[in-house]
Structure formats: C-alpha cells, structure tokens
Amino acid sequence: MPAELVRLSGGPSDHEALARAGEVIRRGGLVVFPTETVYGLGAHALDADAVAKIFDAKGRPAGDPVIVHLATAADVMTVSASVPESARLLTSAFWPGPLTVILARGSAVPLGVTAGGDTVGVRVPAHPVALALLRAAGVPIVAPSANRFSRPSPTTADDVVEDLGDRVDMILDGGATTHGVESTVVDCTGAVPVVLRPGAITMEALRRVMPEINLRTTVVRDTTAVLAAPGTLLKHYAPRAEVRLWTGGDSLRSAVRHDLEQQVAAGRRVGVLLVDEDRDLTIGLPVEAVSLGSLARLDEAAARLFAALRALDRLNVDVIVVRDLGRVGLGLTIWDRLYRAAEGRVLESI
Ligand code: TXA
Numbered sequence: 227m228p229a230e231l232v233r234l235s236g237g238p239s240d241h242e243a244l245a246r247a248g249e250v251i252r253r254g255g256l257v258v259f260p261t262e263t264v265y266g267l268g269a270h271a272l273d274a275d276a277v278a279k280i281f282d283a284k285g286r287p288a289g290d291p292v293i294v295h296l297a298t299a300a301d302v303m304t305v306s307a308s309v310p311e312s313a314r315l316l317t318s319a320f321w322p323g324p325l326t327v328i329l330a331r332g333s334a335v336p337l338g339v340t341a342g343g344d345t346v347g348v349r350v351p352a353h354p355v356a357l358a359l360l361r362a363a364g365v366p367i368v369a370p371s372a373n374r375f376s377r378p379s380p381t382t383a384d385d386v387v388e389d390l391g392d393r394v395d396m397i398l399d400g401g402a403t404t405h406g407v408e409s410t411v412v413d414c415t416g417a418v419p420v421v422l423r424p425g426a427i428t429m430e431a432l433r434r435v436m437p438e439i440n441l442r443t444t445v446v447r448d449t450t451a452v453l454a455a456p457g458t459l460l461k462h463y464a465p466r467a468e469v470r471l472w473t474g475g476d477s478l479r480s481a482v483r484h485d486l487e488q489q490v491a492a493g494r495r496v497g498v499l500l501v502d503e504d505r506d507l508t509i510g511l512p513v514e515a516v517s518l519g520s521l522a523r524l525d526e527a528a529a530r531l532f533a534a535l536r537a538l539d540r541l542n543v544d545v546i547v548v549r550d551l552g553r554v555g556l557g558l559t560i561w562d563r564l565y566r567a568a569e570g571r572v573l574e575s576i
C-alpha cells in the first residue's frame with residue numbers, strides 16, 4: 227500500500243500530522259522523516275518487531291546496526307548506562323546535530339538495533355521536524371537513511387517515495403535536507419575516539435574539541451562480513467551506473483577530459499559530476515553534466531552529492547565520471563561517499 231505523504235508547512239497545522247506520526251511510531255509502524263543530514267526511516271527503537279520491519283523495508287543485511295535518535299541529550303541514559311568523558315565532550319559540542327556516538331548498549335535496547343553487538347549508535351538530530359516527531363512519539367526512534375540498501379541516501383521526500391513509497395506507513399515531507407550527507411559516526415568506547423564514518427561534521431571540527439581522535443580507514447568488500455566491523459561496507463551509496471572516480475595531481479583535469487572522450491567514443495551514455503571550475507572539460511562533448519557548485523563551497527557540493535547521483539541515474543547514463551575534490555574538511559566526507567559509490571575502484575592520473 228502506498229504510504230501517506232504529508233507535506234509539512236512549518237505552521238500550526240503540522241501539529242496534528244506530527245501527533246499522528248508519533249502514534250504510528252508508538253504502535254510499531256514506520257515513519258520517514260527529514261533530519262538535517264538525510265531522510266531517516268524511523269521506528270520505535272525499543273520495540274524489536276518494529277526494528278525488524280526497518281531491515282525488511284530497506285533490504286538491509288541484519289549485520290549492519292542502526293542509529294538511535296533521541297529528543298534530548300538527557301535521554302541518553304535510556305539507551306546506554308555509561309557515557310565516557312570523550313562522548314560527553316563531543317556531544318555537548320555538537321548536539322543537537324549531525325554527530326553519532328557509539329556507546330555501550332543499554333539493556334533496554336533490542337539486539338536487532340545493534341546487530342547483536344554490545345554497542346549502540348546514538349544521536350540527537352537538529353531538524354525541527356525530527357525533534358517534533360521524537361517528542362510526539364515519546365520514545366527513542368531508530369532511523370537508518372530512508373533509501374533501499376546500497377542506494378544513495380535520500381535528501382528529498384521524492385527520493386524516499388522512489389525507494390520506499392510502498393513499504394512504509396507515513397512520509398513526512400519537510401523539504402530538502404541541509405547537509406545532504408549523513409552524520410559523522412564516532413566510536414567513543416575505546417581510550418581514543420575513532421571516526422568510523424566521516425560525515426557532516428569534519429575531522430577538523432572534531433579535533434578542535436578533542437585533539438586526539440583517529441580515523442578508521444579500512445573497508446570491507448563482502449556484505450556477509452559487515453558484522454565484524456559495522457559501517458565499513460564498501461558497496462554503499464551506489465547509483466545504478468558505473469562510477470569512474472578520478473584522483474591525481476596536476477594531470478587530473480586532462481585525465482578526466484580524456485576519459486570523457488573515450489567513454490563517449492565507446493558509445494556509452496556518459497554522465498559527469500562537475501564542479502563549476504571544471505565546466506570547460508565537457509565542451510563539445512555529448513555528456514549529461516550535473517554541477518556540484520564551486521570547489522570553494524564544499525558544503526554545497528556535499529548537499530548536492532546524493533541528489534546529483536540520483537539525477538544522473540534517472541537520465542539512464544551508463545557511467546558517471548567524477549573527480550576527487552580533495553580531502554580537507556567536507557572533501558574527506560565527499561571522497562568517502564564517492565569511493566563507496568565507485569565500489570573502491572579509483573582511477574589515478576599520472
Ligand atoms: O545522518 C545520519 O546518521 C542518518 C540520519 C537518518 O540520522 N542515518 C544514517 O543511518 O545514516 P544509517 O543506518 O544509514 O547509517 C548508520 C551508520 C552505519 O554505517 C552503521 O554501520 C553505523 O552507523 N553504526 C550504527 N550503529 C553502530 C554501532 N553500534 N557500531 C558501529 N557502527 C554503527
């Protein structure tokens with residue numbers, strides 16, 4: 227059955243819809259809602275049957291744990307009995323906001339949430355609709371990104387309808403999300419915090435609060451191995467087209483131009499994700515170009531990234547050519563998503 231789609235106006239009339247959505251969550255149903263990062267597929271976090279429905283709807287392997295969303299930082303006690311100093315520091319700096327901390331799992335949290343593990347991912351989102359839903363539900367809400375497994379995360383309600391329109395009870399449309407990339411996931415269970423997934427909060431911003439913090443760089447190619455190291459799965463955020471991800475130094479731009487010419491010559495339908503500074507690379511070529519904006523505005527590039535991948539998929543391109551935007555700030559997050567979209571195949575210019 228198609229989901230009920232509710233367009234929120236930001237006015238008082240939203241109140242009734244949010245109250246109903248909270249009721250759907252409390253009763254074990256699925257509600258999609260906007261967050262400041264991407265749209266989330268929400269269910270009652272303490273109801274094991276509701277949690278199982280999420281994995282079904284997404285087609286997500288049970289070995290990949292989901293994030294618990296809370297209305298306020300004070301609620302963290304309901305899902306974890308121990309909050310280490312590192313987590314206290316980071317959450318007081320970045321909550322509400324796009325930071326997920328990994329903590330020891332509290333006994334109330336069903337094992338389906340944590341993929342059978344002893345840790346739980348938790349965040350307080352900054353989006354008014356997400357917070358209003360959490361308050362209306364009165365319970366913690368688990369929410370993975372509201373896409374089918376291994377598709378790019380949804381940044382609009384239309385993306386959600388495309389992936390999950392007939393698999394959920396209700397979709398709350400709050401417009402396009404702000405960051406467009408997911409939260410930064412930081413494991414706070416060890417002596418030194420480790421970033422498991424770079425996200426909307428940069429390494430640089432984290433290090434201003436906690437100078438000693440590491441970045442995990444390993445990935446896993448095999449879906450069945452996710453359990454060993456949640457979140458490391460390589461094939462993720464992938465459009466249907468083959469992604470040709472280029473990196474390199476001075477010759478990078480000419481390598482991209484050459485590749486575009488070769489792909490066109492091979493008779494393939496070619497898409498390209500461009501920054502404005504690279505518009506000249508497509509001159510005279512029959513390619514579908516989607517702009518990520520200026521290199522000087524990586525926040526906008528991040529916000530457009532998943533929507534751009536989906537847009538090129540809708541144009542039925544065979545390949546998507548894209549280049550490294552650097553690893554500074556959000557550049558690292560964008561690189562991480564492109565690397566996964568390319569399933570780890572990186573082309574290097576010489
Ligand atoms: O911005 C976000 O985080 C969005 C919005 C909806 O909040 N949610 C999201 O959820 O991206 P999802 O399920 O698509 O990604 C959650 C990530 C996965 O990489 C998962 O492996 C990791 O967090 N994760 C969750 N719980 C974990 C745990 N206990 N240990 C390690 N990694 C965990």
Ligand code: MG
Nearest residue numbers: 370371372379
């Ligand atoms: Mg996801």
